[in-house]
Amino acid sequence: MSALFEIHNLAKLNWDTGEGASKYIFAGVSAEIAGPERIALIGASGQGKSTLLRILALLDAPDEGDLLVNGTSYKNMNVRQWRMAVSYVAQQSVMLPGSVEDNLRTVSRLHGNAYDSKLAEQLLQQLGLDYLDLGKTAADCSGGEKQRISLIRSLLLRPRILLLDEITASLDINSTQKVESLLTDWHLKEGTLLIWVTHDLEQAHRISNRAWVIGNGELQEHSSDTLFAEPAAVLAKKFIQSVKGTR
Numbered sequence: 001m002s003a004l005f006e007i008h009n010l011a012k013l014n015w016d017t018g019e020g021a022s023k024y025i026f027a028g029v030s031a032e033i034a035g036p037e038r039i040a041l042i043g044a045s046g047q048g049k050s051t052l053l054r055i056l057a058l059l060d061a062p063d064e065g066d067l068l069v070n071g072t073s074y075k076n077m078n079v080r081q082w083r084m085a086v087s088y089v090a091q092q093s094v095m096l097p098g099s100v101e102d103n104l105r106t107v108s109r110l111h112g113n114a115y116d117s118k119l120a121e122q123l124l125q126q127l128g129l130d131y132l133d134l135g136k137t138a139a140d141c142s143g144g145e146k147q148r149i150s151l152i153r154s155l156l157l158r159p160r161i162l163l164l165d166e167i168t169a170s171l172d173i174n175s176t177q178k179v180e181s182l183l184t185d186w187h188l189k190e191g192t193l194l195i196w197v198t199h200d201l202e203q204a205h206r207i208s209n210r211a212w213v214i215g216n217g218e219l220q221e222h223s224s225d226t227l228f229a230e231p232a233a234v235l236a237k238k239f240i241q242s243v244k245g246t247r
């Protein structure tokens with residue numbers, strides 16, 4: 001049986017071609033994820049975490065390599081099919097024109113599925129947004145509200161793979177806990193693979209069973225328990241020490 005998600009020799013050229021700049025942001029990135037897991041993607045600023053996530057969502061093109069969902073390459077799928085399986089939640093959430101409800105209905109409209117209003121209601125409640133007037137213009141919502149609305153918009157699609165780019169960055173502790181617990185439950189119930197970029201190492205440990213550390217153009221993979229308990233690998237060790245050193 002094919003793996004849920006495969007990344008083969010992925011590379012992205014650096015657009016900075018100046019002296020001293022490396023040719024690639026990252027190269028030779030490979031990983032095989034057999035089934036649903038919770039992966040924390042960590043690394044210092046500017047190492048390519050968002051670029052990698054955007055490529056996995058086909059919002060940016062790889063320069064080399066291949067991506068496969070359930071054994072099918074992205075080259076043999078159209079973007080719409082890919083995005084039904086792989087959904088990306090951005091750090092800066094973009095609201096579409098119209099109301100909160102228009103935004104939540106977008107996914108079903110785009111993919112021709114029935115809108116699951118019960119699930120939408122339940123997710124709004126779980127994320128502490130049940131007070132929100134669904135008729136409110138989405139653009140007028142706060143940053144934290146928009147971030148949670150865009151997460152719900154993606155969940156309503158029930159993707160196999162969910163790519164999360166610092167999605168709790170503008171949330172308070174209470175809302176962050178709600179997002180973490182909702183996604184942990186969702187992963188268990190729906191069998192969704194989560195790949196979650198975060199700068200918060202405690203959050204990375206809480207929300208993952210595997211960790212990908214990106215730096216110096218390469219990706220290293222670890223079990224989260226090993227990585228956060230005893231960061232043996234040089235790259236991970238260096239990164240964790242640099243983060244701890246800044247506290």
Ligand SMILES: Nc1ncnc2c1ncn2[C@@H]1O[C@H](COP(=O)(O)OP(=O)(O)OP(=O)(O)O)[C@@H](O)[C@H]1O
Pocket residue numbers: 012013014015016025043044045046047048049050051052
């Ligand atoms: N082809 C390219 N596509 C995207 N980014 C590129 C490209 N070439 C160079 N870059 C640069 O590579 C860096 C990677 O940025 P990216 O946002 O992916 O890093 P990050 O690890 O997510 O950083 P942060 O933690 O600060 O959000 C940026 O400085 C960007 O300008």
